[in-house]
Amino acid sequence: GEASAGAACDGGRGGVRVLRRVRDAAAPPFWLNKDCCGLICASVTNGLLAYAEYVVLTVIIWPWLGNTLWGALHGVAFTAVVILAVASHYKAMTTDPGAVPKHAVPADFEPGDSGKSYRVCLKCDSFKPERTHHCSICERCVVKMDHHCPWVNNCVGLGNHKFFLLFLFYVFSASAYAMALLASRWIHCTGHTPSRRRDRLRGRRNHFPAGSSPQEAVIEAAVEAAADSAIDTVASNVFPECDLSTGSHVMLFILLLEAILFGLFTMCMMCDQWSVVLTSATKIDRLKNEKNGVSQTKRDVCMNLNEVFGGEPRFSLTWLLPTEVRFSRPEHVYGFRVHEDAEMDDLTALIVEPVETGNGPALSNV
Numbered sequence: 001g002e003a004s005a006g007a008a009c010d011g012g013r014g015g016v017r018v019l020r021r022v023r024d025a026a027a028p029p030f031w032l033n034k035d036c037c038g039l040i041c042a043s044v045t046n047g048l049l050a051y052a053e054y055v056v057l058t059v060i061i062w063p064w065l066g067n068t069l070w071g072a073l074h075g076v077a078f079t080a081v082v083i084l085a086v087a088s089h090y091k092a093m094t095t096d097p098g099a100v101p102k103h104a105v106p107a108d109f110e111p112g113d114s115g116k117s118y119r120v121c122l123k124c125d126s127f128k129p130e131r132t133h134h135c136s137i138c139e140r141c142v143v144k145m146d147h148h149c150p151w152v153n154n155c156v157g158l159g160n161h162k163f164f165l166l167f168l169f170y171v172f173s174a175s176a177y178a179m180a181l182l183a184s185r186w187i188h189c190t191g192h193t194p195s196r197r198r199d200r201l202r203g204r205r206n207h208f209p210a211g212s213s214p215q216e217a218v219i220e221a222a223v224e225a226a227a228d229s230a231i232d233t234v235a236s237n238v239f240p241e242c243d244l245s246t247g248s249h250v251m252l253f254i255l256l257l258e259a260i261l262f263g264l265f266t267m268c269m270m271c272d273q274w275s276v277v278l279t280s281a282t283k284i285d286r287l288k289n290e291k292n293g294v295s296q297t298k299r300d301v302c303m304n305l306n307e308v309f310g311g312e313p314r315f316s317l318t319w320l321l322p323t324e325v326r327f328s329r330p331e332h333v334y335g336f337r338v339h340e341d342a343e344m345d346d347l348t349a350l351i352v353e354p355v356e357t358g359n360g361p362a363l364s365n366v
Helices: 036-065 069-094 161-189 194-204 214-238 246-279 283-292 301-309 330-334 341-345
Strands: 009-011 016-018 104-106 132-135 140-143 147-149 154-156 336-338 349-351 354-357 360-363
Touching (some): 036 246, 069 154, 161 246, 330 336
Antiparallel strands (some): 016 349, 132 140, 147 154, 354 360
């Protein structure tokens, strides 16, 4: 595609910025940030989910429940939760978070509106709708940007907020599920380790009285050895799922740490994001309002839920699945639409609202 043409220039009162015709390169098939730190964090995230899946299936469920109905149910359920977590993570990472294209125009823009004033981002040189903030990592303005998350290697904005919430929910569910299975197995195996069973069986067996002749001593020793061998066999076969190797115990300990850390982290994040969903105020919006002493405008909760999950403002099973978010009038939700070639001839001047600073007026770029 063609690069951006027509450099913008500042001048005049109020920070006037003239915007000529702009063309972007062809849109990529999917959104992906090439940030090295973000790609590493995203890979680690998927690796930890794969590790949890392997340990739960091969060390907990299969040795403990085997081919039973409960074993199959737990195996399918845990695998489904992990798959949904991975799918939500992939969608949160590869979905456009709401980046404003350089050739965007206001949603209500009509040919002949060249006399109107609109905000422009000084870094993007493009129209800047309301509730939009510039991300220095994505290098784009993002509508309803909450923060840039390295674990999904993407901004969390209007376009992928649903997928980010689902990612948190399913990682928390997988962590809680793994801890529940670990606790259940520990309760099942308490008192049934091979060493404890062996001690109980040896305590119950009848010992031969000490013989006075060498022949009797030999017979007693042989019987004692045979009894010890039988006890070892019985102790190891009664509850074989509780007789794990040192490596298996290490894997279970690592799984427990992973489940606790990520369970607590995602739970805190879900509590924070729940307030964002209910109030439609992102972290950046709240910080700006507190700094400027502006109270947050209250909005209808159903409207806020519809903005995150799309569709009708009532619960649907699609809210729990990493499916596409669709709006009947997306340009009014995002605050912009992509222009037609003829419209840019009318959109000739955009004005950036000045912000008072300690040294006088300054251009707003928040």
